[in-house]
Amino acid sequence: MRYSNLLLGVLFLFFCSSSKGQERKDSLVSGDFKGLTIEQFILQLEAQTPFHFYYDQKQFDSLQITLSVKGQPLQKVLELAFVNTNFHYSIDQHDNVFLIKDKMIRTDLPAGFFGSSRNINDSAITNTNTADIGLTSDSSTISASLENKLYEIGTKSQIRTGNSTVAGYVRDDKTHEPLPGVSIYLEENPGIGTVTDQFGFFSLTLPRGLHTLNIQSRGKRDVRRHILVYANGKIDIYLHDQIISLREVIISSRKTSNVRSVQLGVEKLNISTIKTIPTIFGEADISRALLVLPGVKSVGEASTGFNVRGGATDQNLILFNGTTVYNPSHFFGFFSAFNPEVIKDVELYKSSIPAKYGGRLSSVLDITSKEGNKKNYAGSAGIGPVTSRLNVEGPIFKDSSSSFVLGARATYADWLLKLLPKQYERSKASFYDVVLHTTHEMNKKNSLYLTAYLSNDHFNLNNDTAYEYSNRNFCVQWKHTFNNKLNNLVSGGYDFYKYDINSEANKINAYDLQFNINQASVKSDFNYYINAKHTVQFGLNSIFYKLNPGSYRPLGSESLVKTDIIPSEQALESALYCGDRYNLTPDFSIDYALRYSFFQYLGPQTVSTYAPGLPKEESSRIGNKEYGRGSVIKTYSGPEYRFAFRYSLTSDFSIKAGFNSLRQYIHMLSNTTAIAPTDIWKLSDPNIKPQEGNQISFGMYKNFKSNTIETSVEVYYKRMEHYLDYKSGAILVLNHNIETDVINTKGKAYGVELLIKKTAGKLNGWLSYTYSRTLLKMDDPLAGEVINHGQYYPSNYDKPHDVSFVGNLKLSHRFSISTNIAYSTGRPITLPVGRYTYAGSQRVLYSDRNAYRIPDNFRVDFSMNIEGNHKVQQKTHNSWTIGAYNLTGRKNPYSVYFISENGLIKGYKLSIFGSIIPFVNFNIRF
Structure with missing residues (x-):
């Protein structure tokens, strides 16, 4: 009888526990929750499930929950309720649910969490708290979205000693867009890490076993992922926006990419930062944002182009x-x-220009769309x-494998031109641009990207002379992932730029002047992640140029x-190029590469020949030489070296140094200070050599206050050869x-750049100071003209002192102010x-x-x-931006010119913006 009672008791306990487990598993939630407070929401959940909730109601006073679910597990419902917020939950084995803000709490530890003290083959490791899908092959991918889970990479049957490679994508949790530049490193060994491409x-590449990944990205919440690595596998990571809650400013203190990266002389801006910088007419402007960075200048306000570390405007590769x-501007630089x-x-x-880029001496500006x-x-x-x-984006197919973004912009500036003096009141100006970018993930190993871009400007000066210029660009890219270590990006593109100037005010002299440049390109870039110490990049690229240097035709029959x-x-x-990033130790890394470039000037062409030992002038031209179609007229080639190293003295202090050599085979010819519509591009040929440049740089980087204040000092020295300058009285348009009319000059540029940046808190921004000089020299007697007696002279964009301050102050949850203060030498x-x-x-x-300077x-x-x-x-978010450009109304000089009046030469100062310019903008997101 005693044994019968004992048996019945055991059966009763087993039945109860089984019933409870079944009840928990089958507890599904349905409902249409609209604008509920946390208390109202929890009451409905407790009514439908056996779970009990514990939370501090004060932490949730700003949260309103709106969602609709049908037959969903509680865990899924809570994830949907807290998406894009800083609220978290945890469920224990007794059906208790704990809700908390900001910090994660655990009610138990995942099996195998203390892997360092246990054998990973121990049968106690189960899938109870791991991802629902374990990896069985490279084609399986874990979607890692929670911190309180242990994610298994591979399976126990695959385990062996040594290292394994973990690969994947980091995406935005809300849009599933990929996130470049995200730092991923081991918490237990920060020297093992990488950055997303x-x-x-x-x-x-990691040792097999238990690890914690730290994932950090500006504007996103820092997260951790606990992984148990058995073999090679993939894991995708999704990051949430960093939500700033009411009455609180969240400070992230672990952003150290400026100190830990090998590269120096690299500036990164996201669009949210660019939008905080006040600009003329209040519209976010990439070009103006660049000018507040150290080492970047322009010749004046509303000028097209920019100068980087003493380089000319044509020495910047804009991608x-x-x-x-x-031509990266509208409306002549406005x-x-x-x-x-x-x-x-x-x-x-x-500096530290990657080996996959080439063709320009000074900089590469890489712009990426959504x-x-x-x-x-x-x-x-x-x-x-x-x-x-206007911008519209979204999925193309319902399976989230494809997406598109379409943006368009147009102007209505004619009303502004009517404010000009009466003789110009009939002037007209307009521009527009359109961008289309699509992404299609064909499968886990192949993705396709397409970009189309069109911009057009039209300006008519008092119904007399009309200016029109346009960019047209198209590119298709195919990314193929061979395995966790090797991937390849193949690109093909077509780029077109033209300008057209015509005048028909005088029917007898009516004309049409045109110029255009066409280029077709193909390139293949490989990334090979060998192991934690070596990342190799190699590839090849080719560009075919066709320039139409100028045509001048009559306009109209008269x-x-x-x-x-x-x-x-x-x-x-x-x-061709090949480079390797070598992490010798956690504190010391080097980046070295070799690029070898070839240039062939092709026929058909007629090339002028000149008498040897004499300057290239009309008087020394002795004839022409004809070349047929496809013939190679002239070949230039040479190596380009790239090298950089980083040594970390502490976790927040490092020193870096680098060396770059580059070659440029295409030149922009101009005898104006700023880029003008009549500027032309010219290919290197038998009479014009390619430009060559070398730059050496050194920097120190130190962070303070838990890495929320970044400081840096960089110095550089650059040499340039065969830089083209113009002779006095040169005629560059329609010159056969x-x-x-041009001469090869030597150049040198040197300077120091200081930067202090506060990255978090209610007050943030940066202060930069640059001292730099850019000097040119022409002392070759065979050039036909010696400038400045053969001594160095300042270039047109030599501005020794440059100071910029950008500050943003968060006044409240809805109000913020921004200011930009700029000073530069004339x-x-x-x-x-x-x-x-x-x-x-x-x-x-x-x-x-x-020899002189403007004020x-x-x-x-x-x-x-x-x-x-x-x-x-909320479904829509709107905002207003109001402000003023040139708040002090200062008449900053753009240039100085002279006019002869009554036998006397008088000087005048020209200012582009001689008064305060107020603006107001309305923005909406939906």
Whole structure:
């Protein structure tokens, strides 16, 4: 009888426990929850399930929950309720649910968590708290979205000693867009880590066993992932936005990429940072944002192009999703040519230029667009005093494998031109740009990307002269992943730029002047993640150029203008490269690469020949040489070396050094200070050599206050050869022998760049100071003209002192203010200093080249951003931006010119923005 009672008791306990387990497993939630407080929401959950909830109601006073579910497990319902917030939950074995803000809590430890003290073959390791899907092959991928889980990479049957490679993608949890530049490293050994590439891909070789991954990205919440590595496998990681809750500012203290990266002279800006910088007319502007960075300058306000570390404007390679953009501005420099609504990140390489880039001496500006929301349709729009813009994005197919982003922008600036003096009131100006980018994930190993870009400007000066210029770009990219260690990106593209200037005010002299450049490119880039110490990049690329240097034709039947056409030019530029990032120790890393470039100037072409030992002038030209189609007229080639190292003295202090050598085979010819519509591009040929440059740089990087204040000092020295400058009185447009009006010069540039940046808190921003000099020298007697007596003279963009301050202050949850203060030395100019009599007539005597300077430049800009409410689940978000450009109304000089009046030469100062310019913009996201 005793044994019977005991048996019945055991059966009863077994039945109860089984019933409870079944009840917990089958507890599903259904309901349409609209705008519920946390208390109302929990009461409904407790009514449908056996779970009991514990939480501090004060922490949830700002949360409203709106969602609709049907037959979903409690865990899924809580994930949906807390998506894009900083609230977390944990469930213990007794059906208790704990809710908390910011910090994660655990009610138990996952099996195998203390793997260092146990054998991973121990049968006690189960899948109770691991991911629902274990890896059985490289094609299986874990979706890692929670911190309180242990994710198994591979299976126990695959275990063996040694290392395994863990690879995957880091994506935005809300849109599923890839996140580039995310730092991933081992918590127990920060020396083992990596950074995601432009597609959000990472590969990390680790010892087998238990590890904790730390994942950090600016603007995202820092997260950890506990992984148990048996074999090679894949894991995708999803990051949430860093939500700043009411009455609180979250400070992330572990961002150390500026100290830990090997590269130096690299500036990264995301679009949210760019939007905080006040600009003219209040629209976010990439070009203006670059000018507040150390080492980046321009010749003046509203000028096209920028100068990096003493380089000319044509020495910057500007890339948009891999395509080359030749004119990065609208309206002669007043606006950037890139719609801010479709831009994701901007990266500027001033040194440490990766070996896959080439063709320019000074910098690479790599602009990346959004990939588009793969989960939901969304968009944004904005309207300002001069422009309007619209962006739409979303999935193409329901399975989230494809996405698109479409952005458009247009202007209505004619009303502004009517404010000009009466003689210009009939002037008209307009521009537009359109961007389309699509992404398609064919399968786990293959993805396809397509980008199309079009920009166009039209300006008519008082119904007299019309200016039109346009960029057209198209690129298709195919990414193939061979395995966890090797992937390849194949790209093919077509880039086109043209300008057209015509005038028909006088029917007899009506003309049409055109120029265009076409280039077709193909490239293949490989990334090979050998192990934790070595990451190898190699590949090849080729560009075919076709330039139409100029055509001058009559416009209309009454025009007597004589047709003049410069023959087209063709060339092929190719390169091979290979580089390795070698992490010798956790504190010491080097990055070294070799790039070898080839350039072939091709026929058909007629090349002028000159008498040996004499300057290239019309008087020394002795004939022409004809070349047929496809013939190689001239070949240039040479190696380009890239080297950098980083040594960490402490976890927040490092020193870096680097060396770059580069070659440039295409030149922009201009005798104006800023880029003008009449500037032309010229290929290297038998009479014009390619430019060559070498740069050495050194930097120190130190962070303070838990890495929330970043400081850096960088110094550099650069040498340039065969830089093209113009002769006095040069004619560059429609010149059949352009080599007779330009000269090869030597150049040197040196400087120091200081930066202090506060990255978190209610007050953030940066202060930068740059001291730099850019000097040119022409002392070759065979050039036909010696400038400045053969001594060094300042370049047109030599501005020794440059100071920029950008500050952002969060006044409240909805109000913030931003200011930009800029000071720079005035640029050099050549002035008339006297007069003399020659052959019975008076002539003007000019100073040495660029011997004087215009007055210094100082400007203060201000803006206030007013946000709508910040409810997490709100469908639309709107904001207003109001402010003023040139708040002090200072008449900053753009140039100085001279006019002869009554026998006297008088000087005048020209200012582009001589008064305060207020603006207001309205923005909406949906």
